[in-house]
Amino acid sequence: MRAVQITEFGGPEVLSVTDVADPAAGAGQVLVEVSRAGVNYADTHQVEDSYLTSASLPLIPGGEVVGTTADGRRIAAMIGHGGYAEKALVYEAMAFDVPDGVDDVAAVALLVQGITAWFLLKKVTHFQPGESVVVHAGAGGVGSLAVQLAKTMGAGRIIATASTKEKRDLTLELGADVAIDPAAEDLTAAIIEANGGKRVDVVLEMTGGRVTDQSLVALAPFGRLAFYGMAGREEPKDVSPVALMKHSSTVSGFWLAHGFNNPELLRQAYAEMAAEVAAGRLRVVGGGDYAMSDVRTAHEDMRARRTTGKLVIDPRK
Structure with a gap:
């Protein structure tokens, strides 16, 4: 063959x-x-x-x-x-x-992308109706499905990120309320502004580096960031437990292979x-x-x- x-x-x-x-x-x-x-x-x-x-x-x-x-x-x-x-x-x-x-x-x-989106929202972050969510790479395979799934789950506000206007427009078609450029100099501020001046409840992140770092700072009290990939091939900064206490934040990792059990x-x-x-x-x-x-x-x-x-x-x- x-x-x-x-x-x-x-x-x-x-x-x-x-x-x-x-x-x-x-x-x-x-x-x-x-x-x-x-x-x-x-x-x-x-x-x-x-x-x-x-x-x-x-x-x-x-x-x-x-x-x-x-x-x-x-x-x-x-x-x-x-x-x-x-x-x-x-x-x-x-x-x-x-x-x-x-x-x-x-x-x-x-398979990989659909089931990943399902796990991230339903099992990893335990996403609840009315909550705000940031879906990074919202036009990608996982992101495009996560945006739609969050909508069906009653999201209060869906903020998608994408690198081009065409991709951002696609996320809006799929159900995102706001689409922003992840290359914004102050991504934390851009996320909070997109959420009406409030910090966000959930972030689905697969880029790494500064995107992870600045998204973490944008979490509301009891906010959760799920890290499931590193497409930028740059590791985020180490996370201090003290920094997590500041907003009662949770950072979790997800690898679909563990679902095989x-x-x-x-x-x-x-x-x-x-x-x-x-x-x-x-x-x-x-x-x-x-x-x-x-x-x-x-x-x-x-x-x-x-x-x-x-x-x-x-x-x-």
Whole structure:
């Protein structure tokens, strides 16, 4: 089969399409004919070996797929690696049935990014109706879904950040009340101003560096910041417990891999969001449908923050 395989760690330049042996299903696994593989920031870290867990070579990247089993079942699934290929092995416990009315791009978008948005709001920050929330990278895969989910949960005010006017306009279309530029010199002041002069209750943050630092200072008493990525590849400053006491703030980290220990909760999250998509109440923003032969371009575009919504790879091209 055709697959993207790396034999050394690095940037997009190490990604190459080659022929490899078809995978063989073991106990508890099923072989899937892949129709789309999702592309995530985590993939770019995996390829350069800067992710939370170290990778081994040779490696076929890609942590999520949608496709069809030999018996005609259409499923979406999260996998550790191996997604950028014509065929992939999926553990049955991590396979989610895709309902009618959910296309391939939406089906795969609701995996890592959709379930992450669900966890961030419902389990990590315990978001409540009437609260204000800042969604950084609000036009991205997680952000675009988090904005909409916060709206359905009764958010008092949704503040999205995005790097361009086009992206900010998109967040407003999706339900944000205000959209601001995260490059503002004083991001803390910009966030508070966007919330009518008041500090905010919840921040969903995946950029790192100054964005994290200045967002933390914008939290209201009992405010919560959930840190779930570092797209800027710059670590935030260390957080002092004394500084947290100043506003009774909470900073939490989130890594979706820890949800793998509770497949039923993952299944609940996926089913809820898929039902919203099928009913037309949740919009998945497509960010680019790349041929597998253009995988380097997909990674370059994602790393350069040129994209919105969900990026996917078509392994048949």
